Amino acid sequence: xxxxxxTGKFLTVDLGTGAIGSQPVSDELAEKYVGGRxxxxxxxxxxxxxxxxxxxxxxxxxxxxxxxxxxMIPTASRIAIGVxxxxxxxxxxxxxxxxxxxxxxxxxxxxxxxxxxxxxxxALVVDDDKARLVDAGSLWGKxxxxxxxxxxxQLGDEFRVGAxxxxxxxxVRYGTFMHQQHNAGRxxxxxxxxxxxxxxxxxxxxxxxxxxAPAAEYIAACKELHDIIMENPVRPAFRWPGTNxxxxxxxxxxxxxxxxxxxxxxxxxxxxxxxxxxxxxxxxEACSGCNVICGAVVEFEREGRSYRSERIDHESMxxxxxxxxxxxxxxxxxxxxxxxxxxxxxxxxxxxISWAMEMTEKGLLTKDDTxxxxxxxxxxxxxxxxxxxxxxxxxFGDTLALGSRGAARKLGxxxxxxxxxxxxxxxxxxxxxxxxxxxxYATTGRGADHNKAFTVAxxxxxxxxxxxxxxxxxxxxxxxxxxxxxVMIDSLIMCMFTVDLGISVELYARCxxxxxxxxxxxxxxxxxxxxxxTVERLFNVEEGFTRADDFLPRRLAVEPAPSDPGAHxxxxxxxxxxxxxxxxxxxxxVPTAALRERLGV
Amino acid sequence: MNYIEFHAEKCxxxxxxxxxxxxxxxxxxxxxxxxxxxxxxxGTHLGPMLCxxxxxxxxxACVDACPQEALVWDEDAGVVRFFQEECTDCxxxxxxxxxxxxxxxxxxxxxxxxxxxDPLCVKWCPEGALTWGGAS
Numbered sequence: 001x002x003x004x005x006x007t008g009k010f011l012t013v014d015l016g017t018g019a020i021g022s023q024p025v026s027d028e029l030a031e032k033y034v035g036g037r038x039x040x041x042x043x044x045x046x047x048x049x050x051x052x053x054x055x056x057x058x059x060x061x062x063x064x065x066x067x068x069x070x071x072m073i074p075t076a077s078r079i080a081i082g083v084x085x086x087x088x089x090x091x092x093x094x095x096x097x098x099x100x101x102x103x104x105x106x107x108x109x110x111x112x113x114x115x116x117x118x119x120x121x122x123a124l125v126v127d128d129d130k131a132r133l134v135d136a137g138s139l140w141g142k143x144x145x146x147x148x149x150x151x152x153x154q155l156g157d158e159f160r161v162g163a164x165x166x167x168x169x170x171x172v173r174y175g176t177f178m179h180q181q182h183n184a185g186r187x188x189x190x191x192x193x194x195x196x197x198x199x200x201x202x203x204x205x206x207x208x209x210x211x212x213a214p215a216a217e218y219i220a221a222c223k224e225l226h227d228i229i230m231e232n233p234v235r236p237a238f239r240w241p242g243t244n245x246x247x248x249x250x251x252x253x254x255x256x257x258x259x260x261x262x263x264x265x266x267x268x269x270x271x272x273x274x275x276x277x278x279x280x281x282x283x284x285e286a287c288s289g290c291n292v293i294c295g296a297v298v299e300f301e302r303e304g305r306s307y308r309s310e311r312i313d314h315e316s317m318x319x320x321x322x323x324x325x326x327x328x329x330x331x332x333x334x335x336x337x338x339x340x341x342x343x344x345x346x347x348x349x350x351x352x353i354s355w356a357m358e359m360t361e362k363g364l365l366t367k368d369d370t371x372x373x374x375x376x377x378x379x380x381x382x383x384x385x386x387x388x389x390x391x392x393x394x395x396f397g398d399t400l401a402l403g404s405r406g407a408a409r410k411l412g413x414x415x416x417x418x419x420x421x422x423x424x425x426x427x428x429x430x431x432x433x434x435x436x437x438x439x440x441y442a443t444t445g446r447g448a449d450h451n452k453a454f455t456v457a458x459x460x461x462x463x464x465x466x467x468x469x470x471x472x473x474x475x476x477x478x479x480x481x482x483x484x485x486x487v488m489i490d491s492l493i494m495c496m497f498t499v500d501l502g503i504s505v506e507l508y509a510r511c512x513x514x515x516x517x518x519x520x521x522x523x524x525x526x527x528x529x530x531x532x533x534t535v536e537r538l539f540n541v542e543e544g545f546t547r548a549d550d551f552l553p554r555r556l557a558v559e560p561a562p563s564d565p566g567a568h569x570x571x572x573x574x575x576x577x578x579x580x581x582x583x584x585x586x587x588x589x590v591p592t593a594a595l596r597e598r599l600g601v
Numbered sequence: 602m603n604y605i606e607f608h609a610e611k612c613x614x615x616x617x618x619x620x621x622x623x624x625x626x627x628x629x630x631x632x633x634x635x636x637x638x639x640x641x642x643x644g645t646h647l648g649p650m651l652c653x654x655x656x657x658x659x660x661x662a663c664v665d666a667c668p669q670e671a672l673v674w675d676e677d678a679g680v681v682r683f684f685q686e687e688c689t690d691c692x693x694x695x696x697x698x699x700x701x702x703x704x705x706x707x708x709x710x711x712x713x714x715x716x717x718x719d720p721l722c723v724k725w726c727p728e729g730a731l732t733w734g735g736a737s
Binding site (some may be wrong): 070071072099102106128145152158180205207209211219226230285287288293309 | 631643
C-alpha cells in the first residue's frame with residue numbers, strides 16, 4: 001500500500017474453520033473505492049453469490065474503516081458494517097461512531113472480513129496483529145450492554161468492544177451491533193452476526209496509523225478543518241440538544257410524520273422537546289476525533305426502573321414517539337434504551353409498532369391477534385412489552401420482527417400501511433414536505449434511508465442551496481449529486497453532520513487527500529460516488545430489484561397531511577426518469593454499459 | 602511549576618489530546634503511545650473519564666527508578682526528558698509511575714514535556730477539559 005491513512009490489510013476470519021488470516025488492500029481498491037462504504041460495495045459485490053439467504057452461511061460481514069478513520073480528520077471515527085440485508089435483501093452498510101473504528105486501525109487493520117458459521121457462540125478478540133476466537137457461550141442470551149461489560153471485565157478497559165443482543169441472536173430482521181451505545185444496524189447487520197453465532201468483537205490497538213503529510217504540516221491542516229467546524233454558527237445547535245434540535249423545527253414546518261405518516265405535524269411536541277430532554281442530561285459524550293459533540297448521557301426513571309443511557313437521537317425519538325402518536329418522554333427514552341440493549345433497530349422497531357397501530361385503528365388487527373397488547377395510537381405502555389416480544393420473537397413479536405412490510409406479507413394484509421421502500425422504513429422527514437427526501441427514499445440502494453442524500457439540508461436548512469421544498473424542480477439532480485457526495489463521507493468515513501457544519505465537497509476532497517497523499521479533487525469525489533452507487537445498484541439489479549422497487553408508499557401521492565393548509569402530496573410522476581437519466585441508468589434503472597465502462601466497473 | 606490540569610467532568614472522550622500528542626511526538630496517530638492518555642472507567646455504562654499524564658509534582662519516581670540515565674530531570678524546563686539511546690527497555694519507570702507511558706512500536710518511553718510551554722493537547726481540547734495549570 002503506497003498511500004497513507006491505510007494499514008493495507010483486512011483481517012479475515014472464517015468462523016466455520018476457525019482460520020484467521022489477512023488479505024491485502026490493493027492500491028487500486030483504495031483509488032477506486034476509498035474505504036468504508038466503497039470497500040463494502042466492492043467486496044460484497046465480488047464475494048457474495050447471488051440469491052443467498054441473508055441469514056444463511058454464505059452471507060459475509062465486512063467491517064470497513066476509511067483512510068481518514070482515526071487520523072485526526074474531524075469526526076472520522078466511524079466504521080461501516082456491510083452485509084446482504086436480512087430485512088431488505090439489498091446490499092446494506094450501516095455505520096457506528098464511538099472508538100471502535102480507530103482502534104481497529106491502530107491494531108493494524110483497515111477492516112475485518114467474516115465468513116462462515118461457527119458451531120458455538122464465539123467472540124472475536126483482535127489484539128494488535130493477533131486475533132483469536134474465544135468461547136462466548138456465557139454471553140449468549142445476555143443483552144448487548146451486559147455482554148460488552150462482561151468482555152470488558154475479562155479483557156480490560158483498553159479494549160474497545162461491541163456485541164449483539166438477543167434481537168440479533170434470535171434472527172429479528174433488524175438486529176443491531178452495539179459498541180458502547182453506538183449502534184450499527186439499520187438493515188439488520190446484527191442478525192447476520194447472530195446467524196453466524198458471532199456474539200461480540202473486541203479490539204485493542206497499541207500501534208498507530210501513519211499519514212502521508214509530515215506531522216507538523218498535517219497537524220496544522222487538521223486544525224484548520226477542526227476550526228471550521230468549531231467556528232460554524234450551527235455547531236452550538238448540535239453540541240447541546242444534539243439532533244433533537246430538529247424535532248420542533250421540522251414539526252413547525254409540517255414535515256414531521258405523525259401516526260404512521262397519516263399526518264405531518266404533532267399537535268404538541270412540548271413533552272418531548274429537547275429543552276425538556278436536556279433536564280435529564282448528566283454528562284456529555286463524543287466519538288473519537290470529534291469536536292461537534294452531539295452526544296450526552298441521560299439518567300431517568302420509569303415505573304421504578306432506573307436507567308443510565310446515551311441520549312436518544314432525533315430519528316429514534318420520532319420513530320418510537322410521534323410516529324406512534326406518543327409524546328411520553330420517559331416511555332420513549334425507555335423504549336430507546338431497550339431497543340439498543342436488546343439489539344434491535346429503533347427506527348424499524350418504531351415503524352413496525354406504528355404499522356400495528358394503524359392496523360388496529362383500521363380494524364385489521366385486534367387484541368386477539370396481538371397477544372392482548374393494546375396497539376392503539378398514543379398508548380405509551382405498549383412500547384416496552386412490544387419491544388421485549390420482538391427481541392425474543394415471541395407471539396405477535398415474531399410477526400413484528402419481520403418489519404412492517406414483512407409483517408403485512410405474513411398476515412396477507414395491510415402492506416399499504418407499511419411506510420417503507422424495499423422493506424426499509426421511512427424516516428422522520430415527510431416526502432410531502434421535502435420532495436427530495438422522497439426521491440432519496442425511493443432510490444437509495446438499501447431502502448428508505450434518510451442519510452444517503454439528506455436533501456433537507458438544501459430544502460430547509462439553507463446549507464446547500466435554496467430549493468423549494470415542495471417542488472420537484474431540480475431535485476432528481478440534487479439527489480443524485482448528494483448521494484454521490486455522501487458516498488465519500490461514508491467511505492472516508494466522516495460524520496454526516498459535517499455537511500451542515502461548513503465542510504464543503506472541496507473540503508471532503510481535502511480530507512481524503514491529506515491522510516492518503518492522493519490528489520483527490522471534487523470531480524474525483526463525485527466520480528467515486530457514482531462508481532460506488534453504481535456497484536450497489538448492480539448488486540441489487542442482479543438480486544432481482546427493478547424499477548418497480550423504486551417507489552414511494554401510495555399514501556404520499558393521494559393523502560395530503562390534514563395539518564397542511566397547502567394540502568401537498570408527492571406523486572413521483574416522471575421524476576424517476578429524470579433521476580435515471582442523471583445517473584446514466586436505462587429506463588429500467590439498470591446502469592448502462594457506457595457508464596460501467598466510464599467508471600471501470 | 603507548570604502542569605496540565607484535567608477536569609474529568611468536562612472530558613467527552615474525543616481522544617483529540619492523545620491523537621495530536623502522538624502525531625507530534627511520534628509522527629503517527631497512536632493514542633496508546635501518547636504522553637497523555639484518557640480512558641473511560643468501563644465498570645459503569647458511560648462511566649467517568651480518567652486521565653493519565655505527568656502531573657509535574659516531580660516526586661520523579663520514574664527518574665529514581667531508571668537504572669540508566671534514560672530519564673533525566675531537566676530543572677530549567679521543569680520536565681523529565683527521555684534519552685532512548687540510554688534505555689534498556691527494563692520497564693522500571695512504567696512500574697514506578699502510572700503516568701509514564703510507552704510507545705509499543707519503537708519502545709520509546711513517553712512522558713509529557715509540556716510541548717516546550719505550549720501544550721498541543723490543551724490547544725486541541727474542544728471542551729476545556731484540559732487547561733494550563735500553574736505559573737505561566
